[in-house]
Each structure stands twice: as C-alpha cells, then as structure tokens.
Amino acid sequence: MYEHKFVKVDLSSFKRSPKEDYHLIVYEHEKEGWELVQIFAPGIQQYGMPSFFELIFKRKVK
Template sequence: MKEYKFEKLELKSFSREPKEDYHEIIREAAKDGWELVQIFAPGTSSYGAASFFEIIFSRDVD
C-alpha cells in the first residue's frame, strides 16, 4: 500500500518562476523516504498558465 503527499509550490506572478527551490523540496522529501511521482502544473490563471505547481510524492506504508 502507498501513501501520498502533495506539496503546493506557488509561482511568482510576473516571471512565473517558483517562489521556492523545488529541487530542495524534492531532496528533503527523499530524505524522509518519499519518492517523486509527478510535478503537476494545472492551467488555472489567465491564458491557461499555471499559478502554482503541485509536487506529488509517494512512499510505501508499513
């Protein structure tokens, strides 16, 4: 069985760059046994551009 964790990463309004270092978020999650599944960017703001990323992790449940 798996459990999942979702990290929401906001983007800067004009440059659309992440407000945080997503590489570091992934590294820190991996230290706790989480495995990256997907980085999802829904088109939710003007012109269909994403306003945030959602980083999805999973790990086995004992």
C-alpha cells in the same frame, strides 16, 4: 500500499518562476523515504498559465 503527499509550490506573478527552490523540497522528501511521482501544473490563470504547481510524492506504508 502507498501513502501520498502533495506539496504546493506557488509561482511568482510576473516571471512564473517558483517562489521556493523545488529542488530542495525534492531532496528533503527523498531523505524521508518519499519518491517524486509527478509535477502537476494546472492551467488556471490567464491564457491557461498556472499560478502554482504541485509535487506529488509517494512512499510505502510501513
């Protein structure tokens, strides 16, 4: 059985670049035993552009 964690990363309004360094988020979660499963970016703003994306992690339940 697995537990899951969802980490939201907001994107800047103009550049559409992440407001946080998502690389560091992934590295820190790996240290805690989490595995990155997917990066999800829903198209929800003008012209289908996302305003955020989510990092989806999983790890085995101990």
